[in-house]
Amino acid sequence: MVATLAVPRVELPERIARLNDLAFNLWWTWHRSARALFRELNPVLWDVVEHNPVLFLHRLDPARLDAAAQNPRFLSSYDEIVAEFDTMVSSRDGETWVGRNRPELADRRVAYFSAEFGLHRALPIYSGGLGVLAGDHAKEASDLGLPLVGVSLLYRQGYLRQRIDSGGWQHDVPAALDPRAEPTTQVFRDDGEEVFIEVDLENGSIPLRLAVWKVQVGRVPIYLLDSDVEGNPSWTRALASRLYGGDREHRLRQEIVLGIGGVRLLRALGIEPAYWHANEGHAALHLLERVREQVAAGSTFDEAAATVRANTVFTTHTPVPAGHDVFVPEMMDRYFSAYWPQLGLNRERFLALGRHAESGNAFNFTALSLRLAGHANGVSEKHGDVSREMWHGLWPDRPESEVPIISITNGVHLRTWISSPLARLYDRYLPRDWRERPDHASVWDTILNIPDEEFWAAHLQSKHALIDELDERARRRYTEGQFDAWQVLSSGPFQNAGALTLGFARRFATYKRATLLFSDIERLARIVNNPDFPVQIIFAGKAHPADEDGKRLIQEIYTRARDSRLGGRIAFAEDYEMGLASLLVAGVDVWLNNPRYPMEASGTSGMKAAANGVPNCSILDGWWIEGYEPGDRNGWGISPSSREGEAQDEEEANAIYETLEQRVVPLYYDRGPDGLPHAWIALAKEAIRTVAPRFSARRMLIEYIDRLYARAAGVEQASAGRRAGDKRF
Numbered sequence: 268m269v270a271t272l273a274v275p276r277v278e279l280p281e282r283i284a285r286l287n288d289l290a291f292n293l294w295w296t297w298h299r300s301a302r303a304l305f306r307e308l309n310p311v312l313w314d315v316v317e318h319n320p321v322l323f324l325h326r327l328d329p330a331r332l333d334a335a336a337q338n339p340r341f342l343s344s345y346d347e348i349v350a351e352f353d354t355m356v357s358s359r360d361g362e363t364w365v366g367r368n369r370p371e372l373a374d375r376r377v378a379y380f381s382a383e384f385g386l387h388r389a390l391p392i393y394s395g396g397l398g399v400l401a402g403d404h405a406k407e408a409s410d411l412g413l414p415l416v417g418v419s420l421l422y423r424q425g426y427l428r429q430r431i432d433s434g435g436w437q438h439d440v441p442a443a444l445d446p447r448a449e450p451t452t453q454v455f456r457d458d459g460e461e462v463f464i465e466v467d468l469e470n471g472s473i474p475l476r477l478a479v480w481k482v483q484v485g486r487v488p489i490y491l492l493d494s495d496v497e498g499n500p501s502w503t504r505a506l507a508s509r510l511y512g513g514d515r516e517h518r519l520r521q522e523i524v525l526g527i528g529g530v531r532l533l534r535a536l537g538i539e540p541a542y543w544h545a546n547e548g549h550a551a552l553h554l555l556e557r558v559r560e561q562v563a564a565g566s567t568f569d570e571a572a573a574t575v576r577a578n579t580v581f582t583t584h585t586p587v588p589a590g591h592d593v594f595v596p597e598m599m600d601r602y603f604s605a606y607w608p609q610l611g612l613n614r615e616r617f618l619a620l621g622r623h624a625e626s627g628n629a630f631n632f633t634a635l636s637l638r639l640a641g642h643a644n645g646v647s648e649k650h651g652d653v654s655r656e657m658w659h660g661l662w663p664d665r666p667e668s669e670v671p672i673i674s675i676t677n678g679v680h681l682r683t684w685i686s687s688p689l690a691r692l693y694d695r696y697l698p699r700d701w702r703e704r705p706d707h708a709s710v711w712d713t714i715l716n717i718p719d720e721e722f723w724a725a726h727l728q729s730k731h732a733l734i735d736e737l738d739e740r741a742r743r744r745y746t747e748g749q750f751d752a753w754q755v756l757s758s759g760p761f762q763n764a765g766a767l768t769l770g771f772a773r774r775f776a777t778y779k780r781a782t783l784l785f786s787d788i789e790r791l792a793r794i795v796n797n798p799d800f801p802v803q804i805i806f807a808g809k810a811h812p813a814d815e816d817g818k819r820l821i822q823e824i825y826t827r828a829r830d831s832r833l834g835g836r837i838a839f840a841e842d843y844e845m846g847l848a849s850l851l852v853a854g855v856d857v858w859l860n861n862p863r864y865p866m867e868a869s870g871t872s873g874m875k876a877a878a879n880g881v882p883n884c885s886i887l888d889g890w891w892i893e894g895y896e897p898g899d900r901n902g903w904g905i906s907p908s909s910r911e912g913e914a915q916d917e918e919e920a921n922a923i924y925e926t927l928e929q930r931v932v933p934l935y936y937d938r939g940p941d942g943l944p945h946a947w948i949a950l951a952k953e954a955i956r957t958v959a960p961r962f963s964a965r966r967m968l969i970e971y972i973d974r975l976y977a978r979a980a981g982v983e984q985a986s987a988g989r990r991a992g993d994k995r996f
């Protein structure tokens with residue numbers, strides 16, 4: 268048996284010692300009052316430590332803690348929050364949503380494998396949308412009381428901080444992650460020894476030991492494998508060091524650690540999942556490891572594969588070919604020729620598991636996942652269609668429409684993403700239990716009760732918070748001696764809260780076409796420089812460290828930001844991460860997205876924006892095909908052009924200019940005698956009303972439960988009967 272011992276915690280006055288428990292459970296990331304409690308102890312330090320409560324408690328002046336322990340007002344909030352926390356931690360089945368509504372799943376654990384989890388800016392073990400989605404999935408599982416256990420990797424050089432030089436070029440500065448300064452605890456055995464998991468690389472020639480860390484997310488534990496362990500060859504220690512860093516071989520090694528190491532980790536901790544969920548092909552090797560276990564216990568490959576298939580869910584996330592992991596057969600030989608005999612396979616049958624016509628003779632991990640996971644989905648309706656077409660070759664005997672990949676559209680964890688000013692308004696005007704029923708349309712219909720004046724004041728508060736942060740970042744970088752005057756200008760400190768502000772922030776993958784808006788500079792200049800109706804645009808996003816094309820796009824925007832024709836109205840904010848994302852999705856006026864159709868599998872940042880009353884202006888691709896209400900009732904939808912390449916770009920750029928000129932700008936500046944844009948506010952409220960419930964992580968997770976998890980857990984019948992009469996939107 269295994270026990271988790273906390274690393275030495277911070278010495279705290281007895282009366283407020285439970286701050287340690289609050290700090291080490293990421294529950295605080297979506298409980299505003301818990302965050303406010305930390306902040307109150309020292310607001311300046313709270314920002315300095317980037318809202319990391321563990322680091323915060325370590326650095327806090329003990330005198331402040333002593334004062335807080337004597338302060339009746341502080342103590343009363345403290346007691347209230349600790350009580351709420353304890354209720355959450357100790358809740359029994361009958362008190363959770365799953366316990367009441369899907370009791371057959373309440374004692375069946377699901378293991379959720381993901382190469383990244385985006386939980387909070389303080390724990391940088393994610394790179395973008397895929398990780399943030401996994402984080403939102405885990406938080407929602409906690410809210411619902413779904414017994415989920417996450418498995419991932421600890422990235423010690425967790426992520427790359429983006430620095431843009433004066434030439435506009437992105438530099439990737441590794442930021443060391445010290446797990447002892449994070450809300451993570453190492454896992455030890457009862458006898459006080461560290462838990463180590465063993466895997467080997469290159470057919471046994473490189474044995475590895477992996478340490479195990481745990482992050483607690485409300486009721487949900489996530490275990491992280493760590494290869495930086497004494498005794499491992501020095502180069503392997505850096506293995507889990509950098510998210511998606513290095514070459515293909517590095518990637519394969521990481522996926523061996525995640526998939527094979529992940530299964531062994533759960534076994535070592537005595538955790539017996541009833542069913543399994545692989546988030547994207549990165550986790551594919553966990554399927555083979557489970558087959559191997561059964562073959563070792565006497566099954567044939569086919570028997571073992573059938574069992575694995577029956578209780579495994581697989582989610583594919585991208586229609587972009589480069590987004591799928593493929594490895595050449597020589598590499599597979601080098602890592603698996605001693606492994607496939609343990610699966611009861613020869614080389615040919617093994618390699619056939621990863622075959623996909625479009626990947627040539629390479630081994631495709633999405634194909635492997637689809638062959639060994641019996642319950643699969645794409646992440647929007649359109650992406651479901653695209654995936655069925657893409658993977659039809661695996662089911663040649665079926666018509667395309669019967670390829671067994673369903674679609675479950677992504678959603679976002681609303682409590683994480685709704686800004687404080689709006690959440691305070693929702694507390695006053697929405698039903699009191701809006702947080703408990705975020706997927707009910709009737710909850711959001713009451714958005715119309717909010718007076719326009721208060722609604723707009725809350726929005727402006729979010730806008731000012733964003734502008735303040737951009738100012739502060741520019742000031743800090745300038746005083747560090749890192750920025751020249753041009754860079755200060757480009758980073759956007761001169762934004763005007765009165766001007767219509769567009770936001771564009773996401774990874775700089777080329778299909779997202781970040782520079783599309785610059786295709787006709789003169790026209791763009793007329794739009795942004797209109798003296799009566801000015802428009803400003805804030806960009807943010809990181810390019811993959813190896814993606815020179817993506818870096819060139821950033822450089823182009825950075826250069827444009829200095830182009831005097833554009834009047835200083837274009838900004839590029841460095842270092843896009845979840846903290847900046849929260850400020851942007853609530854603080855701009857319009858969320859812009861112009862991917863090349865149909866490459867955007869879903870997209871989630873637009874959902875976050877809409878839930879904050881920031882309408883989308885977007886190509887009709889991914890989730891927006893489902894979210895957009897024709898007639899521009901909740902945002903603006905731009906139909907993809909039927910042409911290709913440059914002609915397509917040009918036509919769509921023109922459509923965006925026209926939409927901005929004729930529909931977006933006039934509506935924003937159409938003010939009543941009270942100075943408020945009433946028609947705009949009506950549209951913003953409609954964005955919240957129509958998007959928040961349908962694109963909530965609550966709706967998403969219940970769909971996973973009813974359409975995939977119940978089947979994978981083998982309790983489909985019980986769940987199916989309950990679906991009728993449970994209409995939510």
Ligand SMILES: *Cc1c(COP(=O)(O)O)cnc(C)c1O
Pocket residue numbers: 394395396397399772773774843844845848849869870871872873875
């Ligand atoms: C939500 C989010 C994303 C995903 O954005 P898309 O719209 O899916 O491109 C990426 N990065 C961060 C930091 C996010 O918060």
